[in-house]
Amino acid sequence: MSKRILALALTALLACPPLHGQAADLQLPSLGEETGALTLSEEKELGMEFMQEANAKLDIVDDPELNDYLSRMGYSLLAQMDTPFRNYRFFLIRDGNINAFAVPGGYIGVHTGLLLAAQNDSQLASVLAHELVHINQRHISRAMAQSERLQWPMLAAMLAGILLAAGGGQAGQAAMSASAAYGVQEQLRFSREYEQEADRLGIQAMAAAGYNPNGMPEFFQRLQNWSRIQGGSPMEFLSTHPLTLDRLADTKNRAAQLSGQDSSSGPSPEFLRMQARARALTTPVDDAISYFRSRAKSQDSLQRELGQYGLGLALARKGQYAEALAQLTPLSKQAPKTSAYRLALAETLAGAGQSTEAVTLYRQMLRDQPDSALIQEGLARALLEAKRSEEAVTLARRLSSGAPQTPRYQQLLAEALNKSGQRADAHRALAEYYFLRGAVPSAVQQLEIAKTAATGDPRLQAAIEARLAEIKAAQESRKKRTSKAK
Template sequence: MPSIVHFLLAALLVVASLAVPPAHSSGVSLPDLGEASGGVLTPAEERELGRSLLREVRRSAPLVTDPEIVFYVDSLGRQLLANAPSADGPFYFLTIDNSQVNAFAMPGGIIGIHAGLMLEVRDEAELAAVVAHEIAHVTQRHLARMFARGRDINFTTGLAILAGILASAVDPTLGSAIITGGVAGGIQQQINFTRANEAEADRAGMQILQGTGFDPNAMADFFERLQELSRGVGDQVPEYLRTHPVTLDRITDARNRANQMTASDTRNRGPEFQWMQARMQALQDPRRTLERFRATDTPSPQQRYGAAVAYLERGEPGRAREQLERLDAADAPGLTLELAFAALLREEGEHSAALERLEDLDAVYPGHPVIRERLARVHRDLGQPDRAIRILSDMIRREAAPNPELLRLQADIADAAGYIAISREAMAEYFFHRAQYEEAVRQFEAGMDASDASERDRQRIEDKRDTARQTAREAREDRR
C-alpha cells in the first residue's frame, strides 16, 4: 500500500476543491480523480488516512477550541450520524475559526464547519442540513473514490495546494493565488465534486435530516440563504458557493424532494443552537457583540447571554454578572447558564464556589466533557494538580483521537506541579497528535530521562517514542 503521507497529499488535492472557485469561473482546472464508479479506498485505508489527516488539520488549521461550542457541534454531528446509513467508520467534527461561510469533508470522516457558517444560518435545521450534506459525501464514498484515482498526483503540486489551503484560512485571495500557481505547473483537469456527487449528497443529506427529526426543507432554505448572501457582493460570494454551486434547478429539486417526504417541521431541537450561536458571536467579536447589545432596547435572552460571554472575554466579570442575573433560568438551556455562572465565579476568583457548582453539575451530567474539563481547571486553580491530572487522564483515555488541547493542559498542570515525566509524555502526545513528529520524539525522550520516571513509565514512553520515530521517518522519506 502506498505510504500514508502520499495518500495524505493526494487527499489534500481533493480538499483543495473546497477552497477554490470552480474551473469554469476562474480558469483554473484541477486533476480529474475519476468517476464514482472507479476505484475506491478500502475502509481500513480510509480510516488510516483519516487519522493522519486529522493530525495535519489540527496542526495547520485555526480551530475553535471553546469546549462548549466544540461539544455542541460534535453532538449535532453525532445525532445526524445515528441516522446516516453506512456511517461505519470514525467521524471527527471540527469547527474552523474562520469567518467564511463554508464547510468541507475529508477522507476518513473529517467534517469541518466554519464559524462564519454557524453565524449565518438562521436556525439549527439549516446548520444540520450542511453537516448532513458533508456526512453524505463521506458515507456515499465520494471522497474515497476520488482519492483512490489520485494516487499518482505530483508531490510538489500537492505541497503547493496544501500551502494554498492553509493560506485560505487567513486570506482566501492569497490562498487561491497560491493554489493557482501550484496548479498551473502541470495539472489541467478538475477535482471539484461532480454535479452527480452534489445531487446524491443532497438527497442522502435530506434523508439524514428527516431521520433525525429535522425539517428537510432546511436544505433548500439554506441554498436560498446562500443566494441572499451573494447578492450585491461581486466576487466576494460565500466560499461555500464556490465549492458547492447552487442553481435554481438544485433548489427546486431539493424543495420537491422535501415536499414528498413525510417529515417533521422542526427547525430547532431545543434552545441550544441559538445560545451557542450567541456564544460563537461573542467569542469571535466581543466588541461588536457588545455594541449591538447596547443598541438594542429589548435584548433577547440569547443576546443578554452573548453580552455576558463578551464581558467575560474582556475581563469584566461585574458586568457579566449583571447580565447573567437578569436571565430567567426557564429561558436558557440549564447546563449553559450553570456553566456561565461557574465561569463567572472562576473569573471572580471564587474558585471554591466554582468547584462546588461544577461538582453539582457533574453529579447530574456524569462524564460530560465540558464539565470535566472545567473541573480540571478549577482543581488546578485550587492547587490540586493530582485531581486535575486524574480527570484529564480519564478524558484522554476515552478519546479515540485525543484532543491536543487536553494534552497541552495536562502537560502544563503536571509541569507546574513538578511531575516532569507526566508533563513530557503529555507534551509529546500533544505534538504527535498535531503531526509534529520530530518534536514528539524529543519530548518522549525527555520523559524517559526524567528523574521521576519509573521503570514502567520508561517502558511505556519508549514504546510511544518508537512509534513517533517511525512516523517521523516515514514523513521525512515522503518529502524527499
C-alpha cells in the same frame, strides 16, 4: 506522489466549480463496494495527518461547549447513515467566511461565519449532513479511481493551496484556481455528481434525525441570494460547493416530499445560545459587547436572555469579571435548567478567582449530568485553580482516555500532572498535545525530557521509548512520502 498526497490534492479537486452544465445522474456504487484507491485505514491516517497540519495552521476555536454542540448535531445525523469510521471530529474555525469542508477519515471543519449565517438548527444540520455524506460515501477515494487521468503539476499546485484555502487564504484560493485552469473537465463532472449525492443522502439523514429537510434548500437559496447581492462573486461555500438551479430545485422537491410541507422551522433556543456564544467568543470583543448590550435591553424575554448571556461571556473574555457576573448570576437563577447559563457562570467564577464557588457549582451540575464531559472539564479546570490538583488529575485522565485525539484534554492533563508533581507523566501528556498540534519536534523533545525524569522507573522509561519510536517512525514516513511527491 504517494496515495495520501494525491488524496489531499483530490480534496481540493472535488471542491472546484463546474465548467459546464449539470451532468446526468449516475448510478453511484454502494458504500460497501471496493471502488476506491485508499483503504479505510489509509483514509483515517490521511485525516489524522491533515488535522495535525490544521491544528498548527488554522485558527481552530477550541471551545468545549461549541465543539460539543457541533458534535452532538453531527452524531445525530451519523446515526441515520452508513458510517465507515468509528470516530468523527467536528471542529470550528475562527473565520468570517461562510464555508465548511470535509476531510477523509471523519473530519468536518465549519467556519464561524457559516454558524452565524445559518438561521436555524436545520440549516446548519444540512451543511453537516452534506459534508458527512462526502466522507461516508468515500468520494475522495472513489475519485482516485480516476486519478491516472490527472496531471501531476496540477495536483501538486492544489496540494499547496489546501490548508490556506480552508482558512480563507487568498493565496490558497489562487493556487486552486490556477490548477483548475488545466481544464480536467471529466473530474469536475464527477465533482458535481458527488455534490448531488451529498445533497440527496444528506437531506434524507436530516429528516430521519428530526431536522426539517427544508433547511437545505432554504440555506442554499439564502447563500445564492447573498452572492447576487455581492455582485455575482461567489462566497466561499458556493465556490467550493457549486450550486446549480437543478440542484436547488432537486433539494426543494425532496424536502417537500420528506416533510409534506413548505414551511420553515424556527431556531431552537439552544441554537440561538450557541450562535450567541460563538459571536461573544470569536468576534472583536468590543463589537460583541456593544452588540449584546443592545440585545440585553430587548422587550422579548428570549432575546433579552441571549443578550445577557452573550454580554456576560464577552465581558469575561475582556477580563471585566465583576460586570460579567452581574449579568450571568441572575440569568442562571431565572433559568436554572439552562445548562449553558450555569456553565457560563461557573467558568466566569473560576476566571474571576472564585474557584471554590466555581467548584461547588460544577459539582451541583455534575450530580444532574454525571456523564457530561463539558462539566467534568470545567470542574477539572476549577479544581486546578483551587489548588486541588490530584482531583483534577483523576478527571483529566478520564477525559483524555475517552477522547485521546483531543489536544486540549492532553494539555489539561499535562497541567494537572505537573501541579501534582508527576513530572515524567506531565511531559508525556504535553508530548501528546504537541503531536496532535502538528509540532512533532516539540513532542519528541518532551518525550526526551520525560525519559530523563523517569530515571529509576524502568517500566515507565520503556513506555516512553516505545512512544518515541512510534513518533519518529511516523515522522520519517511522512518525510519519505513528501520527498516522493516532489
